Amino acid sequence: MKMDLQMLPDVDVVELDNGFRALLVERRALPVVASVCWYQIGSRDERTGETGLSHFLEHMMFKGTDKFGKGEIDLQTSKMGGSNNAFTDTDSTAYYFSLAADRWETALEIEASRMRDCLLDPAEFQSEKNVVLEELAMGEDEPWRPLYQAAESTMFQTHPYHHPVIGYREELERVTVGQMRSYYERHYGPNRACLTVVGAIDRKRARQRIERLFGSMPRVDDRAVAIREPEPTGERRVVVKSPHSVTRMCVGFPTCRMGARDDYALDLLAHELGNSKSSRLYRRLVVRDRSVTEVSVMNEVRQDPGGFFVMCELHPGADPSKVEAAVREEVAGMVADGVASADMRRIRTQIESSFLFQDETVLDLAMKLARFEAGTPLGFRTLADVLPTYASLTRKELREVAARYLDFDRATIAWAVPAAGRAESTRGAGKTSKKARKKPAKKAAKKASKKPANKAKASRRKA
Amino acid sequence: MSAPAVRLDVAERTLASGLTLLAVHNPGVQTFACVASLDTRVADDPEGLPGVANLVGECLDEGTKRYDALQLSAAAENLGAMLEGNHRGGVVMCPAPTHKKATDLLRELVLEPTFPQREVRRVQSEVLTELQAEADDPRSVAARRFRRRIYGDHVLGRAMQGTVDSVAAIKPKHLRQYHERWFRPSGGYVAASGPFDTEETLDRLERAFRGLRGATPAHAVYPEVTLGDASDEHLAMPREQVHVFLGHAGIRRTDPDFYTLSVMDHILGSGPGFTSRCSRKLRDEMGLCYSVSAGIAASAGEQPGTFTAYIGTSPEHREKAVDGFLAEIRRIREQPPSPSELQDVKDYLTGSFVFALERNSNLAAYAIRAKRFGLGFDFVARYPDLVRAVSVEDVREAAERHLHPDRLTIVSAGAS
Numbered sequence: 001m002k003m004d005l006q007m008l009p010d011v012d013v014v015e016l017d018n019g020f021r022a023l024l025v026e027r028r029a030l031p032v033v034a035s036v037c038w039y040q041i042g043s044r045d046e047r048t049g050e051t052g053l054s055h056f057l058e059h060m061m062f063k064g065t066d067k068f069g070k071g072e073i074d075l076q077t078s079k080m081g082g083s084n085n086a087f088t089d090t091d092s093t094a095y096y097f098s099l100a101a102d103r104w105e106t107a108l109e110i111e112a113s114r115m116r117d118c119l120l121d122p123a124e125f126q127s128e129k130n131v132v133l134e135e136l137a138m139g140e141d142e143p144w145r146p147l148y149q150a151a152e153s154t155m156f157q158t159h160p161y162h163h164p165v166i167g168y169r170e171e172l173e174r175v176t177v178g179q180m181r182s183y184y185e186r187h188y189g190p191n192r193a194c195l196t197v198v199g200a201i202d203r204k205r206a207r208q209r210i211e212r213l214f215g216s217m218p219r220v221d222d223r224a225v226a227i228r229e230p231e232p233t234g235e236r237r238v239v240v241k242s243p244h245s246v247t248r249m250c251v252g253f254p255t256c257r258m259g260a261r262d263d264y265a266l267d268l269l270a271h272e273l274g275n276s277k278s279s280r281l282y283r284r285l286v287v288r289d290r291s292v293t294e295v296s297v298m299n300e301v302r303q304d305p306g307g308f309f310v311m312c313e314l315h316p317g318a319d320p321s322k323v324e325a326a327v328r329e330e331v332a333g334m335v336a337d338g339v340a341s342a343d344m345r346r347i348r349t350q351i352e353s354s355f356l357f358q359d360e361t362v363l364d365l366a367m368k369l370a371r372f373e374a375g376t377p378l379g380f381r382t383l384a385d386v387l388p389t390y391a392s393l394t395r396k397e398l399r400e401v402a403a404r405y406l407d408f409d410r411a412t413i414a415w416a417v418p419a420a421g422r423a424e425s426t427r428g429a430g431k432t433s434k435k436a437r438k439k440p441a442k443k444a445a446k447k448a449s450k451k452p453a454n455k456a457k458a459s460r461r462k463a
Numbered sequence: 464m465s466a467p468a469v470r471l472d473v474a475e476r477t478l479a480s481g482l483t484l485l486a487v488h489n490p491g492v493q494t495f496a497c498v499a500s501l502d503t504r505v506a507d508d509p510e511g512l513p514g515v516a517n518l519v520g521e522c523l524d525e526g527t528k529r530y531d532a533l534q535l536s537a538a539a540e541n542l543g544a545m546l547e548g549n550h551r552g553g554v555v556m557c558p559a560p561t562h563k564k565a566t567d568l569l570r571e572l573v574l575e576p577t578f579p580q581r582e583v584r585r586v587q588s589e590v591l592t593e594l595q596a597e598a599d600d601p602r603s604v605a606a607r608r609f610r611r612r613i614y615g616d617h618v619l620g621r622a623m624q625g626t627v628d629s630v631a632a633i634k635p636k637h638l639r640q641y642h643e644r645w646f647r648p649s650g651g652y653v654a655a656s657g658p659f660d661t662e663e664t665l666d667r668l669e670r671a672f673r674g675l676r677g678a679t680p681a682h683a684v685y686p687e688v689t690l691g692d693a694s695d696e697h698l699a700m701p702r703e704q705v706h707v708f709l710g711h712a713g714i715r716r717t718d719p720d721f722y723t724l725s726v727m728d729h730i731l732g733s734g735p736g737f738t739s740r741c742s743r744k745l746r747d748e749m750g751l752c753y754s755v756s757a758g759i760a761a762s763a764g765e766q767p768g769t770f771t772a773y774i775g776t777s778p779e780h781r782e783k784a785v786d787g788f789l790a791e792i793r794r795i796r797e798q799p800p801s802p803s804e805l806q807d808v809k810d811y812l813t814g815s816f817v818f819a820l821e822r823n824s825n826l827a828a829y830a831i832r833a834k835r836f837g838l839g840f841d842f843v844a845r846y847p848d849l850v851r852a853v854s855v856e857d858v859r860e861a862a863e864r865h866l867h868p869d870r871l872t873i874v875s876a877g878a879s
Contacts, residue, residue: 081814353543
C-alpha cells in the first residue's frame, strides 16, 4: 500500500561557533515539549582500566551541578510535571526531558549547567558507585544479557566495543572520582553534543536561549578515531554457563557503519530473516520445527562497524545442534535466493510504518532526530533519504550484501546453556566460557516491525 | 503551577447488542489505533483450568475463518500494522491510511478465531517454556509467590498464565468454549483513536463490530479480599541479587481514597526520578539498589490490587532494605508530609498526566477506562482539581487507613 508519509519535519538548525548544534521542531498537538541532549560519548571512548565510566558519569550528571544542587534536577523536573532520564550505549550518552510547554526551558538550563559544571561530589560518587554495582549485578542475573555480552566480546576483540557498556566490576570498584573528573573534562563539551527540541515551542525564543546558554562553552577535543576491528579469520564460538534452565543462542556477524547503504540493506534482510511471523526463521524454527519459542534479528549498526545478530530461545528438549543447523540453512537460503518481490513490498511497508510510529510522541521524534544527527554523516537530513534508499535497493543488491556479511566463516556463535545441575543438554555448543552483560529478550515475531532498540545500552533507571 | 489545558474530542455510541463504541479525534497524527476490550475476567477461566483466558488471547491471531496464522500476520504486515490478541479482545495499530483494513483484521481476530489444534499446541508449548523461564527468574518467582501469599486461594492469587499442569491440560475445545461464552458485546468496548472525524469512526466501528451478538453470562462473584497475617519468606536461588516484595492487599479503582493514595504513592515510593522517600533513602542515600518502588494505586482495578514495595539488592542488604521500607511506611502513617513535599507531588501529577495522551493506543485505552470506571470523558479536565484538593492530613489519614505495617507479607527470591 502506498503511503504518503512526512519523514522529515520542518527543522530549524542552530549552529554555534563552538560546534554546538541544536535542532528545533514546532509541533503543537498538545502543550508539551521534549528535549534530548545527545553526546558523542560512549563506552567506545573508554580506556583500559576505566570501563563503565561513561555510564557511571551519566548517573552522576543527576547528582548536582553548579546551579542545581543534589537532587534538584529530579525535583525541579517533577515540580514542573515532567520526566527525565538518560541512557548510555557504546557510542552515545543521551539525556532527555518531557515537560509542559510553558516551563520546558528549565531543561535548557540544566543541560547547559551540566555540560561543564557537574559537581562530581566524592561522597555522592561513592554512594552512586554502589547503585551502579547493583545495576551490574541485576544485569548479570538476566537471561539474555550475559549471552549478548559474550557474543559482543568475542566478535570485537580489538575495538572498544569489546567491553560492556556498564563496565567490568573490578574496574568500577577501583575507579576514582579523579579519573571520572578527568574523563568528564576531556569529553563533555559543545562540539561533542547536539540538542533536539520538539513540541509547542517558540522557535525564535528557543534559538536565543540556546545561543545565550551554550554559546560561551569551550570546545573539547574531537572524538578520537577508534581502532578498526580486523576482519575475522574464521568462525568463533563461546559458551556461557547459565543459572537459567532455558537454552539460548546468539549468532553475530560484523557489519557496517550506521547510515551506510549496506545498513539499509541489512535492515531489510533482518526483516526477511527473523523480525515477523512471515520471516524465514519464524516459519522454520517456530512454526515448522517447533524447536524455538522466540526468534529475533537485530541489525545493530553503530558509528563504527556494528553487528547483525540472530537470537533464539529454545524449547526444552530441543536439540541445539539442529537449531544451529537450521539457522545456518535459512541464512544460506537467504544469501542464495535473496528476498522475493512480494516480501520486499511487505517489508518496506513495515519499515515505513515503524518510522511513522517513531514520531508518535514529541520525545519519540526528538530522539529520532538526535540519533540521526549524531549517528549519520549527513545528520538529521538523512531522514529525507531513508524511505527512497529502502525503495531503491534491488533484490540483486540484497543478495550481494547478504553474501558479503552473513558468512559463517566470519560469525560468532554464542550459546547460553544451563549450568551443571540444570536440566538441558549442551549438544552443538562450543568450548570456551565467558560471563558478561546485557540484552533483554523480545518477542519480536509477535510484535510490530519496529527497529529494535540498541541492546548494548545501560540506563540510569528502567524506563 | 498551572496544569496544561487539555480537552479531548471523544464520542460514543452504544449498540443494541450492549457493545459501546468510542472514538477519539487526534488531529495531525499519521497513525491510528483500535482497541477491543470485552467484559471478560481472569476468574472466567473454567474451574480447574487456570490459564484458558490467557491462552485464548495468545491464540486469537493463530487463525480466523478467512486466514491461517501466517496469512493473518502477513495481511497485517502488508498494511504496516501491528495486530495482537489478548484475553479481553485485541488491539491494532497502523498508519492512518490503512485503518479500514486494519480495523477489519481486528474484527476477524476478535469475532472469528478458529483455534486450530496444531497452532494451539505450538502456542501452548511456548507458554510452558515461558513458565519455565519465569521459574528461573527470581523476580518473577518472588512476585508470583507474593501474590499467592496475599490472596491465598482467592481467584486473584492465580497467575494469569496458569500453571504448568493446567496449561498442559488445556485443549482447543476449551478455548472455543471460552470464546463462545465470554466474547460477547454487553459490557464491552471498542475504541479507536486517529486523525478522523469521530462520527465517521463510530460508523465504521459499528459496521465492523455489529456481528458481535449474544448476552454475556453473569460473572462469578468474587469473595472479599481480606488482609492476611504478617509473614516473611525467602526462596533461595543461585543469583547475584535478591528480589524483595513487601506489602498486602490493596484497593479498587473506585475507592474514594484513590486520588489521595496516588498522591501518597508519589511521596512514598512512586515519584518520578528519585524524588520519592524510598528512592531517596534506599537508593540515593544508602546505595542499596538500582531499582526500588512502593505504591498502592497503580494496581487498583475492577478488583482490589496490592500495596507493593519492591527492591532488587545484594543479599547482605535484604534486612536493611526491609527495615528502610518499614520506617518509611510508619512515617507516612504517623506524620503528615510537609506542605512543600505535597505541593511538589501535586505539581508533578497535574503537569504530567498530559503525556499519557500522546499515543493513539493510550487515547483509546483512556476512553475505555473513562467509561469502565465511570470517570467521564471530561476526566482529564477535572483531574487536576481532584489532585489539588488533597491535603497533608488527607495523605496521613489515607496512609493510616490503607497501609498496615503489622500485616506485611514479605517474600524474597534470589541470592541468600
